[in-house]
Amino acid sequence: MKLLSLLSTFLKDDQISVNATVLEQHSKDESYHTPHDPDVVVFPRTTEEVTKIMQTANDLEVPVIPFGLGSSLEGHVIPYHGGISIDFQLMNKILEVRPEDFLVRVQPGVTRSQLNKELKKHGLFFTVDPGADATLGGMAATNASGTTSVRYGVMRDQVRDMEVVLADGRIIHTGSMTAKSSSGYHLNGLFVGSEGTLGTFTELTLNVYGIPEATLAGRMVFPSIEKAVTTVTNILHAAIPVARIELVDARSVQQVNKTNETNYLEKPTLFVEFHGNEAGLKQDVSFAKSIAQDNDCEEFIFEQDTKKRALLWEARHNLAYSFSHGSPGKKMMVTDVCVPISELTGAIVDARKAIKTNGLDGALLGHVGDGNYHAIVMIDPTDSEELDRAMKLNQHLVHYALERGGTCTGEHGVGTGKAQYQQKEHGPALGVMKSLKLTLDPKGILNPGKIFAIDRVPN
C-alpha cells in the first residue's frame, strides 16, 4: 500500500497497474519456468520516472524486475520475490539514426523489427536476430545473439553506450559514441548480459551496418548430422566469411515443412547465407559447394529469388514458435550450450543420443558457426515425470559442454534456469561476480535470484 501511494506521487494512474490480468502477463516468459506475479506493474515514459521508481524500490527494499516483451527463455523476467515489474512498452522511441556514424540511439522498449523497419530507409540494418522479436533492452540484458553473430558478433559487440539507472537512482553512461575506446573500465561489457541484476537500461546506442551489396542464401542437405557439422567446420577453416550458417536437423525440417509452404528434403540441413559483392560471393559459394560435396552433400540449392530467401529465414526464425504452436498446452524447454568448434560434431551426436535416452521428442538446431546449438523439447510442466526427463537432458548437455571448455548458455542467458550451473562454470570467478553485484546493489533489490542467489534478498 505504501509502495503504491509512493509510486502514484510521480506516475499517472494509467502508468500503474495491479490488475490481475496485467500481473499475470508479467508473471512469466516464453519458457517452462513456473510463473509468479509481481506486486505491481509500472509503465514509465522517461528516465526520470525510472530513477524515481528505483529510488522508491531501494528505500522500501522492494524487488525491481525490468520487463520488455517477456520473450526470455530462462525465467529472467519472472518476479519470484514479487515487487515491481517495470514494463518498458511506453519507452519505445528510436531517438536518433546517425547513418554516417553507423549508429542508432534507442529506448529499451524498441523491438528489433521496429528498428530494422526504420533503418531500411537509410540502407542500414541491425544484425542481431534472436528467434523472438524481442526488445533491444531485453536483448542487451541477456546478451542475445542469433543467426548472424558468426559474422557480425553478438549483442555485446553492438553496444557502444547505454544509459543505466542504478539501484540507488544514479544515472550513468557505460561507454561513448566512438567505434573503440581504451578509457576507463569497460562498463558496456559488464552491464550487457547482467539481466537486470546490476541496473536498468533506459537508453542504448548501438552499432548498425550497411546493407550488403549482394546476398546469397541457400540450403545444403546431408545424409547425416556428422557430415553437416563437418562441413561447417571445414567452411570456417577455409576462412570463407559466411554471414549465417545454421543447422536444422531432420526433425526440425519436418516441422518447417509442416508449418510453412515448403517441401524441403527432411534430412540434416544447413541454411547458409553469404554477404558481399557479386563477384566475391560467386567465388565464396563455389568454394563452399566443393567443401559440401566432399562431405557427401545431397542437395545444394541457392535461392536467387528474394521471396524464397525470405521464406527460408522466416521458416528458420519461426521454428521454435512452430514447435510451440504445434503443441498446445505444452511449454518449451530449449537447451542452449556452446562448445569450442572442435567439440561440435561430438556434442551434437551425443545430444541426439541423449534426447533418445531420455525418451523425448526433440529437435536439434543452432548457430553452429559459433558452436552454439539448441535442443527444443515440448513438455507439460505439470507432468513432473516428463519435466524431470527434460531437466536431465538439459543437465546432461550442460555438463558435456562444461567438461570441454564450453558454456551453459550461448545466448539465452542464465535467469533462473542456468543459475545452478554458475558455480561449476565460473568457479572462484563467481565470488567476484557476487561481490560486484553487492557493490552496485547492496540491498539486493535488482532482479533478485537471477544469475545467482546472494545472501541478501529483499523481503
Next chain:
Amino acid sequence: MKLLSLLSTFLKDDQISVNATVLEQHSKDESYHTPHDPDVVVFPRTTEEVTKIMQTANDLEVPVIPFGLGSSLEGHVIPYHGGISIDFQLMNKILEVRPEDFLVRVQPGVTRSQLNKELKKHGLFFTVDPGADATLGGMAATNASGTTSVRYGVMRDQVRDMEVVLADGRIIHTGSMTAKSSSGYHLNGLFVGSEGTLGTFTELTLNVYGIPEATLAGRMVFPSIEKAVTTVTNILHAAIPVARIELVDARSVQQVNKTNETNYLEKPTLFVEFHGNEAGLKQDVSFAKSIAQDNDCEEFIFEQDTKKRALLWEARHNLAYSFSHGSPGKKMMVTDVCVPISELTGAIVDARKAIKTNGLDGALLGHVGDGNYHAIVMIDPTDSEELDRAMKLNQHLVHYALERGGTCTGEHGVGTGKAQYQQKEHGPALGVMKSLKLTLDPKGILNPGKIFAIDRVPN
C-alpha cells in the same frame, strides 16, 4: 627489507633484482612521462609464483605493477608509489595452438610477433598490431588495437578467457573457450583494459584468424587531408570491407621517406588493405578507386609485389619510432583521441590548426576507419615551456573529442596521462569504476594512481 626476505622464500635469487640498472629499466615506458623506480623487480615463472607475490604485496600493502616490455605510452608501468614491478619476460610460452577452434593459449609475456611467427605454421594470424611489438599481456591490459581493428576488432574482442590473479591471490578465469557466451557477468570485458588495477594476467586465450586467401594493399594520395578523410568515410558508407585504412599526413610521409628506401609523394595519403578472395577483391578495389577519384585522388597505386606491400606496412608501423629515433634526446608525446566518424574530418582539420597554434612540429596519422587518430610530437621533457605547449595541444584535442561524443583514448589507455580526463569523459560512471576497484583491491595495491586516483593508496 622484510619484502625482499619474504620474496626470497619462494623466488630464486635470479628472479629478484634491486640492481640499479634493472630498477631504471622498469622506471619508465616509451613516453614523455617522468620515470620513477620500483623498489624491486621480480621475474616469476608460474602462476603460483605470481599468486605468492600478490599475497605478499597485499599483506605488506606494497604496490604491484605488472610489466611487459615497457612499450606503453601513458605511463602505465611507471611505479610512482614504488613497490614491486612484476616483469613477465620469463612467462613467455605459447601454451597451446588450437587451429580447429581458431584460438591460442599463451602466457602474458609472449609478444605479438612471437605469436604470429608460430601461427604462420598453421595458416593463422593474430590481428591486433599496435605500433610496438608489445606483449600480449600488456596489450590486454590497455585494450590495444591497431591498423586492422576496423575489420577484426580490438584486443578486447580477441580475448575469450584470461587467468587472472587478484590482489588477495585468488586465481580466477574470466571467460571460456567458446566463441560466445551469455553466462554470468562479462569479466573478460571488465579485466581487459583495466591496466593492472584490478588483477594481474597470467594466461590468455585469444581468437586467431585464418590468413585470408588473397590480400591487396596500396596507397591513395590526395591534395588535402579533407579529401583523404572524406574518402575514408565514403568507403565505409559503401560497406566495402577494408581490412586496414590508415591516414598518414604529408609530414608523416616525409618521415617515412627519410627512414625507409621509399619516395612516396609527400602529400596526405591513405594506406589501405583489402582481405578476401581474388574476385571479390578486384571488385572492392575498383569500387574504392572510383570513390577516391571522386575525391580528387592524385595517385592510386596497389602494390602487387609482396615485398613492396611488406615495406608499406613496415614503414607505417615504424613511423612513431622513426620520429623518435630521428630526434635524439627528445621524448614522444602521442595524442590518441577517437571520435564518431561524422566528426572525423572536422577533428583532423582542427588538430592540424592546433599543432600550428601551439608552435609544434607534429605529424598526424591514425586508424581513421575507427575515427582514431594521433598527433605525434617530439618534445624535450626538461623544457617546461615546450612540454607545456604539448600538454596544451593534447588537452585541446581531448576536449574537442569529448564535446563530440568521443573518447580521450582510442587505444593507448589512460595510465597517468589521461587520468585527468576521466571525470569529464565518464561523469558519474567514474564513481562506479572506483567502487569496482575498491571491491577487488580494497588495499589499493594494484598499480596505484593509474586510470584514476582512489582515496586509499598503499604507503
